Amino acid sequence: MTETRPNMYDKKAPPPIVAIIVIIAIIVVVLVVVGQRQNYKPVTKGSPSIDFTLPDIDEGKLHRLSDYRGKVVFLNFWATWCKPCEEEIPSMERLYRSLEGRDFVILALSTDTDPPEMVKEFTDNYGVTFTVLHDRHGKIKEAYKTTGFPETFIIDQNGMVAQKIVGPRDWDDAFNTMTIKALLENPPAPLKADAPKDSGT
Amino acid sequence: MDQPKVIMSLMFFTMSLAFYFLATAFYIGYWLTRKDWMGQAGTSLTYVAGFSMTMILIFRAVESGHAPFSNLYESMVLFIWAVTIGYLWMERKYKFKVLGAFVMTVASLAMVSAWLLPFRFKNIEPLNPALQSKWNFLVKILEPLGLEKYAIGWLDFHVFATFIGYAAFAISFAVAIMYIIKIRYEARSKKSFLFDSFPPSKVLDELSYITIAWGFPFLTVGIVTGAIWANYAWGTYWSWDPKETWSLITWLVYAAYLHARVTRGWRGKKAAYISIAGFLAVIFLYWGVSFILPGLHAYA
Amino acid sequence: MSSLWKLLYSLKFTIFVIMTIALVSIIGTVVEQGRDAAWYAMEYSDRWVDIILKLKLDDMYHSPWFTGLLILLVVNIIACTIERFPPKWRVLLRKVDKVDTGIIDKLSHRDTFNLNKNTSEFKSTLIALFTKRGYKVKADDVSGGGIALYAWRGIIGRFGSDVTHVSLLLILLGAIIGSFAGYKDFKAVYVDTSFSVPDSDFEIRLDKFWIEYYDTGQIRQYNSNLTVIEDGKDLFTKHIWVNEPLFYKGIRFYQSSYGKAWDRVAEAELTLASKGVTKKIYEPIVIKWDELTSIPGSPYSVRMIGYLADFAYDYQNENFYTKSGDPNNPAANIVVYDSSGEQIATTWLLLNHPDLLGPIPGTTDHLYLTGYRPTHYSGLSINKDPGTNIVWLGSTIMGIGFIFAFFIYHKRIWLSVEVQEDGINTVKVGGIINKNQLSFDKEFDGLVAQLKLEAGVAETLQDNEED
CATH class of the missing domain: 1.10.287 (Helix Hairpins)
Known part of the structure; x- marks a missing residue:
């Protein structure tokens, strides 16, 4: 008999402990993953916004998305090296100024790995007055499942995503700000208070 | 308001990741303790992982409306799926469960690297013009059924064959490492707790050859069908772009291995090192070319 | 040597x-x-x-x-x-004349057992058994009442390497032919223009170019309708897209790219402004390429006769040219006519530098280029490669070579039946395979089990497998 094959031990049926291990493994894995199924949904119109806390580029003061409940949030993902992002900054600034005094805020998340001072230098060049936050490790952009720059999420007063815009826009154009204006004119009925969904930063 | 739905393929990926970790843990446990039930648990969990990976591919195809290997993430899933199927087939035939500790570690590492990819690599995208290669005869057959978007062509064939090849090389890589460890210990007469459970080096050498004897033809089919596709899409079957060139480099390294095995003085250890170099070339071909080098083939 | x-x-x-x-x-x-x-x-x-x-x-x-x-x-x-x-x-391929069973003792796959059946009966059983397993058999009677048997299969597996090597030579030959007798070219073609195909006697005309989009806005496919013109007559038209080329007389035409034209546009938008005593900004008008259009409410008509995407002026040679294909400095060349149809000015209007040039001569009216709609060119790759088919032939032969080399194994079995002095017949069997030893283990064990059954020393196949 050739000696290159191991013994025929596996002709016997495996002991019950194997079946138990496998069944428990399957149940635990499925339960845990399905319990987190929110993570596997795209973030688009109808999704709840994902809460986060990030420093701004002025003083490093921390801002929490859920603090802006009750306002329409223009959440914009950009980077200094992204040309289309740069091109839409002036119209974003004009939009922000035109809605001053209303329940409207812009949070522009820069994913630059550069220090915040560099980002501030860049935005000061354009006379930016809206809030610029620093998502330096890109964690929030991953949580929002963005695939490029710029991407903008219009979040309503209840923290739900009302619109997702991929790519740059001319924010002077009334067509592009229709959703924002509509939300400001007719805010949605407040939902019952529930804990904002956290991204875990 | 329309509630966004769960992307099933992403959910199955996380589940698969967990199963790969568990399977690898049990195989390593079997290697260290020699307890049969651990090895059997490893095998069963590998079957579960393989099933879970199959689910990813199916859901992906449904979600995207095209064959599930059009970007880096999808192709990694295909690759790891093929490694798993290949390993299970090998274990069934030759019954050396200790190989699982090594092969499944490679598979788990591959799963982790796919998992760490930024979301833009995992996004479901429609195919750009160059990737839409469909065989006309298949389109004609599927049209009346409304399924013509699932018609495949040279591109799908090319990707599939190539990744089966890569998967076989991944298994041979794990085996080659075990071989080099084993011959070192066979030279000493001492008993080694860790390495006595390895199959004899002669057997490991044979297994390494068998896996490459499958991988090499598949890689060749992959290269040739890639050339056929390039001929239709870009007008030339070979343009020496970095991806094509690196696939040729990989092919040459494995050809050298096959010749080394029948050359006196090159069998055994030298051949094993060549096959390890071959798999490193595969890794560079797959990831390095896309991220480090310029060229047409930025993909995968 | x-x-x-x-x-x-x-x-x-x-x-x-x-x-x-x-x-x-x-x-x-x-x-x-x-x-x-x-x-x-x-x-x-x-x-x-x-x-x-x-x-x-x-x-x-x-x-x-x-x-x-x-x-x-x-x-x-x-x-x-x-x-x-x-x-x-x-x-x-040499014919085997005498079976030498002495080799069995040197083989690593071998076994010995007794024969409880009649020798000549066993011989015909053996021939049938091996034939069923796909082997060719030569069984000789040995003096003294024994048998010397040699069975073999899969010889063609040994020629896998030779077939593969020949196929490689074919592929290299095809590549050489292609590089000497073939050519590659690229042409950016505008709609309704034709070009003559190098190294042949026909022309290609682009009838239509269009882009299809997905709902998400991403490009789905770009397409062209090409017409082959030979001897001044339209031969046929084919719709091509990426991955679907046109093939005629050994030459292939591929949709490989497209781009924005750098020397023409489909339409331009002009705006007239009066900056004299009465300030007025007229409604912008859209003018088509090379079409005389009047500006309503004004005495002027205009015609666009030129366009450059990246406008630049060469002082030395006093000509206008485009620095690149990208629309970095779009400029339209406009001829202005007065109400009687007299040409009063020809000027370049720059989109990004509206006030570079002054008003229309003799007036306080300024004309501005305020927009444009680009026209596309279709990017066609042209390829002639007579070596391609040889490369495909070589590849196919390589596939055959691989099947021989990797999946067909040369297996040989020797079997001897010797009559001992005590009258008991012993069977000695041995086998060898040229590669893939591991799979041969199982096969050989199975063969031996089957032989023992036929030899009458085993009740069932199972008895042998539990060794």
């Missing part, structure tokens, strides 16, 4: 050549191929640029030394085949 010849057909030389080609090919992936000298001068320091150009690293795969390496490989293949193929052919 000269030692040079010995080197040329040696396997060590093969490994050396293959690994050298592999390593050297890496260079061409790190140094970008096919760029002009100026580009390398920008990317690399002077010393490296010198090396790159001297060693022809900018096009290394067509360089003499790389070709030399390929020639070495070809020589090695040919030498190897000349040396090894004929003896292999002779040995393997």
